Amino acid sequence: MRFTTRFVLSSFMLTALCSSGCSDENPKVEPSPEELIFGQFYGECSGERCIEIYKLDAQKQELSEDVKDIYPTVNTPYVGEYVALSTSFYRHAEDLGQSVPAQLLREPNGAIGQPDAGDWGGYYLEVNKNGKRGFWLIDTQKRNLPAYLHPLVDTLRSRIDKLP
Incomplete structure (x- = not known):
């Protein structure tokens, strides 16, 4: 009887461990997007570095910088005018899509956190993948963001x- 109880208990614990510990803790990494538009923005700012938006084109292996420098909005994706940068800058950002x-791709378009609410700026991120386009204005303050x-x-x- 004692052996049977230990066996059942051991089997139960092994099943419980496998159902929690054997699960896929690291979700599958999705392939990188074909195009990634990213950058930072500050509303109460002066100078060239207040709005910096870039376009990373994986197919062309090219990084371009936006020259319009328009403050992004939560209602529509950013529309920039891009000029290609040297290949050395592409190397700094080529794996950014990874x-x-x-989980971000499942979020609705718009703001996450409170980007630039306290003059601390925000990040702009747009993902163009398989004909789908998502864009987000993301807070720079981690305390306002989900841990992921x-x-x-x-x-x-x-x-x-x-x-x-």
Whole structure:
């Protein structure tokens, strides 16, 4: 009887562990988007670095910078006028699409957090993949963001800092 009880208990614990621990903790990484538009913006700011928007085209292996520098809105995707940068800048951003979490692609278009609410700026991110387009204005303050976006905003900050 004692053996049977241990066996049943062990089987139960193994099943419980596998149902929680054997699950896919890291969701599948989706293929990178064909085009990624990203950047940063500040409303109460002066100078060239107040609005920096870039377009990363994976098919052309090209990074371009927007020259219009228009403050993005939550209602419509950003419409820029892009000029290609040197290949060395593409290398700084080429893997940025791999940093976009799959969960973000399920979020509705618009603001996440309170971008630029306290003059702390925001990030603009647009993903064009398989004919679908999603865009978000993302807070720079992690305290206003879901935890799944923290690595993305860290990556955006570091990559944008390396670009002209």
